[in-house]
Amino acid sequence: MSIYNSEYHFDTLKIKAGYDPKEHNNAVSVPIYETASYEIGTAERYDRLAAAEESGNLYSRVSNPTIKVLEDRIAALDHAEAAVAVGSGVAAITFTLLALAEYGGRILTTYQLYGGVVHHMNYLLPRFGVQFDKVENGSSVEAFEKAITKDTKAIYVESVTNPMATVTDIEALAELAHRHNIPLVVDNTLPTPYLLNPIDHGADIVVYSATKGISGHGNAIGGLVVDSGKFNWNNGKFPQFTDENIAIKGRNDNGRSYLEVFGKSAFAGKIRTDYLTNFGAALSPFNAYLILLGIETISERVEKQVKNAREIAKFLESRPEVEWVSYPGSSYYKYEVLAKKYCPNGVGQLYSFGLKGTEENIYKFVNAVKVFSYQLNLGDARSLVANVSRTSHGELTEEELKRADIPANAIRISIGIEDVRDLKNDLARALDIAFHGAAQEVA
Numbered sequence: 001m002s003i004y005n006s007e008y009h010f011d012t013l014k015i016k017a018g019y020d021p022k023e024h025n026n027a028v029s030v031p032i033y034e035t036a037s038y039e040i041g042t043a044e045r046y047d048r049l050a051a052a053e054e055s056g057n058l059y060s061r062v063s064n065p066t067i068k069v070l071e072d073r074i075a076a077l078d079h080a081e082a083a084v085a086v087g088s089g090v091a092a093i094t095f096t097l098l099a100l101a102e103y104g105g106r107i108l109t110t111y112q113l114y115g116g117v118v119h120h121m122n123y124l125l126p127r128f129g130v131q132f133d134k135v136e137n138g139s140s141v142e143a144f145e146k147a148i149t150k151d152t153k154a155i156y157v158e159s160v161t162n163p164m165a166t167v168t169d170i171e172a173l174a175e176l177a178h179r180h181n182i183p184l185v186v187d188n189t190l191p192t193p194y195l196l197n198p199i200d201h202g203a204d205i206v207v208y209s210a211t212k213g214i215s216g217h218g219n220a221i222g223g224l225v226v227d228s229g230k231f232n233w234n235n236g237k238f239p240q241f242t243d244e245n246i247a248i249k250g251r252n253d254n255g256r257s258y259l260e261v262f263g264k265s266a267f268a269g270k271i272r273t274d275y276l277t278n279f280g281a282a283l284s285p286f287n288a289y290l291i292l293l294g295i296e297t298i299s300e301r302v303e304k305q306v307k308n309a310r311e312i313a314k315f316l317e318s319r320p321e322v323e324w325v326s327y328p329g330s331s332y333y334k335y336e337v338l339a340k341k342y343c344p345n346g347v348g349q350l351y352s353f354g355l356k357g358t359e360e361n362i363y364k365f366v367n368a369v370k371v372f373s374y375q376l377n378l379g380d381a382r383s384l385v386a387n388v389s390r391t392s393h394g395e396l397t398e399e400e401l402k403r404a405d406i407p408a409n410a411i412r413i414s415i416g417i418e419d420v421r422d423l424k425n426d427l428a429r430a431l432d433i434a435f436h437g438a439a440q441e442v443a
């Protein structure tokens with residue numbers, strides 16, 4: 001149950017939602033329930049739990065009290081009906097796409113996606129019967145409309161894309177998806193719930209890598225599937241929610257449907273009952289605790305990251321070694337209008353810039369940074385860089401990089417909460433070393 005309808009604001013919900021100390025020995029901080037299993041009590045109680053007549057925990061692959069606080073907190077922050085926490089962002093995406101395309105089907109998406117899922121969509125998921133159609137221009141709703149077929153089961157996009165920080169027109173895509181009786185799935189990892197709420201703009205399902213800005217400390221891998229509770233699964237296209245399923249049988253061993261048992265949270269119910277139960281990829285309670293700690297300071301952290309990110313983007317644009325910067329406010333950036341509409345407080349801390357010169361200059365640059373680290377996370381309190389075409393998007397062919405509008409000289413940058421003067425000095429030093437062989441301090 002989300003507390004969406006409560007009178008509380010985001011900054012209160014991020015600390016309070018989903019947790020009542022009275023239910024946990026009055027502990028002020030959310031306790032870590034490190035247990036695999038739970039005392040059932042009586043055989044009669046087991047029957048009630050199994051029939052979903054009573055809520056409670058049986059086994060931590062499926063549910064756990066620490067993880068439930070995280071799930072309810074995210075549901076509250078996202079104005080959703082329910083959320084399910086899983087072992088990683090990739091697990092959240094995989095479970096969501098498999099659940100939508102059960103019995104086969106097509107997912108419509110774009111080339112502008114995190115590189116790891118591109119490989120997944122190109123090679124692995126098609127072997128399981130899930131096919132993908134991609135539009136070249138993720139900002140063209142007409143292109144999406146042309147590519148929809150009768151087998152399309154969902155539209156899948158990133159709200160703010162990795163690594164170019166382009167912004168997607170969620171409202172237009174939601175309207176299109178709903179006209180075709182399919183849900184819009186949005187990966188909202190980059191802006192985090194603090195900067196953008198996709199459900200308020202019409203998205204049906206939201207997925208997150210909680211590894212990134214949500215936890216923000218680079219210490220836990222985790223993922224979230226968030227169910228708005230608004231999509232009508234009973235429209236004839238999704239028998240997996242309306243057909244009887246023995247996994248959620250009733251008292252008399254009668255099969256029941258996900259809609260019958262879970263109602264508005266049928267999608268979340270299916271992810272938990274079919275996917276967490278059978279495919280695993282459960283989050284650990286300790287990681288749920290770390291992610292909850294991160295959420296407590298998400299606003300303060302992301303606000304400073306955005307402030308630093310803007311200043312660093314301006315600084316990069318002023319450097320002669322830098323060819324382009326893909327961030328709002330920079331002359332290269334083409335998504336200002338959408339950025340203002342969907343992310344009035346900033347698109348986030350991750351973007352890319354291009355270095356003039358050769359790949360040798362790029363190697364020298366990433367080797368020379370000291371305050372920035374060279375690593376593949378993002379949204380971390382630590383600032384970091386990565387050479388995109390070799391690392392985060394190394395799975396993409398040259399052709400796919402072009403279609404994704406990612407220049408070969410792209411360097412991905414994620415800005416942390418360090419002192420921005422040190423960040424600038426570090427970048428200036430690394431640029432000097434990469435292009436002139438020596439460092440000169442900037443004023």
Ligand SMILES: Cc1ncc(COP(=O)(O)O)c(C=O)c1O
Pocket residue numbers: 088089090091114116158162187189190208209210211212221222223
């Ligand atoms: C936008 C986006 N979604 C999902 C993922 C995958 O998340 P995880 O590493 O937690 O599996 C990433 C990872 O970089 C990402 O950038």
